[in-house]
Amino acid sequence: MTADPSTHQLRLLLVLAEELHFGRAAKRLFISQPAFSRQIRTLEERLGVALLKRSTRRVELTPAGEALLPHVRAVVDAVDGLHGAVKAQARPGQDRVVLGSYVSGLPALRILLDRLRREHSCPEVELRAVGPVDQVSALLNGDADAVICYGPMPEGIRTLPLGTEPRLVCLPDNHPLADREAVTLAELAGLPVVGFPPQASTEWRDFWAVDPRPDGTPVRYTEQTGATLEACISLVGLGHGIRFISESGRDLMPRPGVRFIAVTDLPPCTALFAWPASRPASQALTSLLGALRSHLRTAGEVRHPTSDKSWWNTP
Incomplete structure (x- = not known):
């Protein structure tokens, strides 16, 4: 084994083991199929073992792949547990939402969150810069509880439409x-x-x-x-x-x-509040979603705080 595999590569393998199809697995994770295939091949090289049998019609796990799959899942679960423990230790006794957004939208996003805190019961929010290409992996890897983004988003990601703009x-x-x-x-x-x-x-x-x-x-x-x-x-x-x-x-x-x-x-494009369907929403995330939904019911589309335009992060 020449190098340790990344957690991202292990997650890709778990999805591929469920789908047994590169195209469906890549679409589910919202990445291109060539990039997905390259990551799996790199994983095999790093582990020094063939994990898959590939043909024009189907993909199968090799005996080694089947044997290693429980260990892969255990590693991913352990990393998820570590992320959860780190979040819990970061602000003891306080529930919060890690919200990803493209860096250019963060100043306006802070203004909106301050407005939500004034008008609704809103949990503490930690803003984290997430690029538009990385927003889905940030959700699936647990680096963010939710993201403010533009669609389209893949299956497995739940969304709350915030508004449209040209x-x-x-x-x-x-x-x-x-x-x-x-x-x-x-x-x-x-x-x-x-x-x-x-x-x-x-x-x-x-x-x-x-x-x-x-x-x-x-x-x-x-x-x-x-x-x-x-x-x-x-x-x-x-x-x-x-x-x-x-x-x-x-x-x-x-x-x-x-x-x-x-x-x-x-x-037009649609601005979305997005979060993973694979994990139960925390109490803080549920509270933030409730505040957003209440704001949307009373104010309509989310508007740019300093203009008369809808806004959010931009690809």
């Missing part, structure tokens, strides 16, 4: 379309989209790249990839491609060298 296209400021108030998807045809990291799922990538376009044309991606909003906007400003973002991204991340343009025929 998606805009981010263009270099020297592009011929940059001075327009609005454009159509047809006018953006042929422009490459800044690439997505390999761990991004196909469904998530397709939604945020609008791939394929309404006429069935596939999208061309750049070799450069951006996993964060900051990285994507920087690449757009350097002329490497375009990216679609939520309207909040324009308000939260203004940058020189780029323009944010409305796209008249682009469907």
Whole structure:
């Protein structure tokens, strides 16, 4: 064994053992199938043993895989127990929610949480920066109790819709379309989209790249990839491609060298409060969900605290 396996790789193996299908397992965890397969092969290399029998039709555990599966599950359970113990020790006697959000949305999120505390019974919340590509793994690994995100989200993740908002296209400021108030998807045809990291799922990538376009044309991606909003906007400003973002991204991340343009025929995105279905919701999480639901009933969609727009973190 050349290196210790990661807990993430062990979790992937447990899901694959349940699904016995790489595509379904990858979709369930909201990562791309090639990235999933690479992680499993790395796990086999690190353990020094073949865990799976692969064929064009099915996947089976090898005898070694079957024998090791209980130990894998025990390790994952132990790590989950450790995370729980650490959380309990971090603030003894206080129940809290670890809430992940993309870093650009954290200032506005704090304002909303302060409002919820004033208007409703709301537990203590620890904010944690979570990137849009890592938000699902943060939930499944127990690094966050819930996340504020944009869909789509995979099966196994429960969601509370918070509101919708338009998606805009981010263009270099020297592009011929940059001075327009609005454009159509047809006018953006042929422009490459800044690439997505390999761990991004196909469904998530397709939604945020609008791939394929309404006429069935596939999208061309750049070799450069951006996993964060900051990285994507920087690449757009350097002329490497375009990216679609939520309207909040324009308000939260203004940058020189780029323009944010409305796209008249682009469907909106939905802001979500998301948490894993595989774990029972804690009393604190249940309390926070109750406060959010009560706020939504009385105020409608969650609005940006400093403007008249819906908001949350942006891919």
